[in-house]
Amino acid sequence: MSSAKGLEGIVATQSAISSIIDDTLTYVGYDIDDLADHASFEEVVYLLWHQRLPKADELAELKQQLADNMSVPEEVLAHFKTYPIEKVHPMTALRTAVSMLGLYDEKAEDMSDEANYLKAIQLQAKMSTLVTAFARVRKGLEPIQPKSDLSYAANFLYMLTGEMPEDIAVEAFNKALVLHADHELNASTFTARVCVATLSDVYSGVVAAIGALKGPLHGGANEQVMKMLMEIGSVDRVDSVIQEKLNNKEKIMGFGHRVYRKGDPRAKHLREMSKKLTALRGEEKWYEMSIKIEDIVTGQKNLPPNVDFYSASVYHSLNIDHDLFTPIFAVSRVSGWLAHILEQYANNRLIRPRAEYIGPGMQKYVPVNER
Ligand SMILES: CC(=O)SCCNC(=O)CCNC(=O)[C@H](O)C(C)(C)COP(=O)(O)OP(=O)(O)OC[C@H]1O[C@@H](n2cnc3c(N)ncnc32)[C@H](O)[C@@H]1OP(=O)(O)O
Numbered sequence: 001m002s003s004a005k006g007l008e009g010i011v012a013t014q015s016a017i018s019s020i021i022d023d024t025l026t027y028v029g030y031d032i033d034d035l036a037d038h039a040s041f042e043e044v045v046y047l048l049w050h051q052r053l054p055k056a057d058e059l060a061e062l063k064q065q066l067a068d069n070m071s072v073p074e075e076v077l078a079h080f081k082t083y084p085i086e087k088v089h090p091m092t093a094l095r096t097a098v099s100m101l102g103l104y105d106e107k108a109e110d111m112s113d114e115a116n117y118l119k120a121i122q123l124q125a126k127m128s129t130l131v132t133a134f135a136r137v138r139k140g141l142e143p144i145q146p147k148s149d150l151s152y153a154a155n156f157l158y159m160l161t162g163e164m165p166e167d168i169a170v171e172a173f174n175k176a177l178v179l180h181a182d183h184e185l186n187a188s189t190f191t192a193r194v195c196v197a198t199l200s201d202v203y204s205g206v207v208a209a210i211g212a213l214k215g216p217l218h219g220g221a222n223e224q225v226m227k228m229l230m231e232i233g234s235v236d237r238v239d240s241v242i243q244e245k246l247n248n249k250e251k252i253m254g255f256g257h258r259v260y261r262k263g264d265p266r267a268k269h270l271r272e273m274s275k276k277l278t279a280l281r282g283e284e285k286w287y288e289m290s291i292k293i294e295d296i297v298t299g300q301k302n303l304p305p306n307v308d309f310y311s312a313s314v315y316h317s318l319n320i321d322h323d324l325f326t327p328i329f330a331v332s333r334v335s336g337w338l339a340h341i342l343e344q345y346a347n348n349r350l351i352r353p354r355a356e357y358i359g360p361g362m363q364k365y366v367p368v369n370e371r
């Protein structure tokens, strides 16, 4: 038996949801560039769950279903108020809150296709309410009720601030949601599939996936990118700080990828948005620093930026707290996790690989007083 460290290059399942071939990312055969430029996040959710784009009435129905299911049980919101709030990372709060949603879903254990699809709608709808409510409760503010006539992207920004977001913010946020929605067998999606392949329930799959996304080698990198930008602080310090990190063999957050070699096709959209939004806010330095970091890391290590790199300065320009960057990733990616969970149930087999044993050979038990 031989093993591939980190399962690199191993094909672990078949999927009709998204693909990465020759550095091109598609959702159900639609190029990510096309979707980023034209699609609403709700259309992408439908596409991932049904493997086709919705007709107008189907899209309207999904939007209505999402709007109707955005409110979360009072008990879950009340629970936020019991947390040691200054210490709790919003991803930790989100992980617990999603697990709590399972407590209040009467159909949590119902494994029928209908009940599981309903859970998908509930989870997609409620995730943005949970993230925005936690963001407010920890500041001593009351959660804001969603508005049923707003898009998913607009509602998120509205529930966060209580103010109607500008069109340019909604456009940027919608694009970010589209770009983060699915990504083949990334670590969190694989985690979700492994979990539900035991025939565990949808909530368990999503909770497991949130845990996997949280790590800085995966979704947690976007917050770390902003931390690095803040630490550098100005364009003239980029050279020395990045050079020192590279000399110390530190990883530069937001660079590199297991699958892409030439580059992550999502990064250019986020780079463009970063340029536009930082200029609009009069904070060009975040974009200028990012460009300079990209030049150095790509030049010296041949590592292009991934989706997390420019999303940091985009979210910062939208006035979003830095520790909400990864929860926002989860709000989008839950659409992909749910698509993969439903696909796994539809053609399930337990996922159980092998480990190559490298420990000692056969040993004889020795009683404790003779060791
Ligand atoms: C949404 C997402 O999940 S996108 C990824 C988000 N994560 C990050 O941005 C964190 C920084 N990047 C990384 O840690 C990695 O590139 C990963 C986790 C994305 C991919 O990891 P792997 O495919 O396992 O690559 P691995 O970590 O083995 O790196 C291969 C080589 O490139 C180097 N390398 C990889 N990424 C980086 C980086 N960001 N900065 C500096 N060097 C890097 C490694 O040090 C290693 O060098 P070596 O062979 O001399 O030891």
Ligand SMILES: O=C([O-])CC(=O)C(=O)O
Binding pocket: 182, 183, 185, 186, 187, 218, 258, 259, 306, 307
């Ligand atoms: O695919 C991966 O390994 C990580 C990634 O870019 C994503 O999940 O969007």
